[in-house]
Amino acid sequence: MVVVKKMPGDSDDSLIRKFSRKVLTEGIMQEAKRREFYLKPSLARKQKKEDARRAKQRGYGQY
DSSP: OOOOOOOTTOOHHHHHHHHHHHHHHHTHHHHHHHTSSOOOHHHHHHHHHHHHHHHHHHTOOOO
């Protein structure tokens, strides 16, 4: 759950920017898009394998 508290001197626009940044960094929108439709377990495994391959190519692989 994302919580943004208003500090003295914060405008409404700055609160919206802080909220948007937090939602983006926590991956809430990506998670919502991923859960939008049911993904069969076989396709989920295939997707996970493909994501791992892409991460490895970029150099973000697990150690």
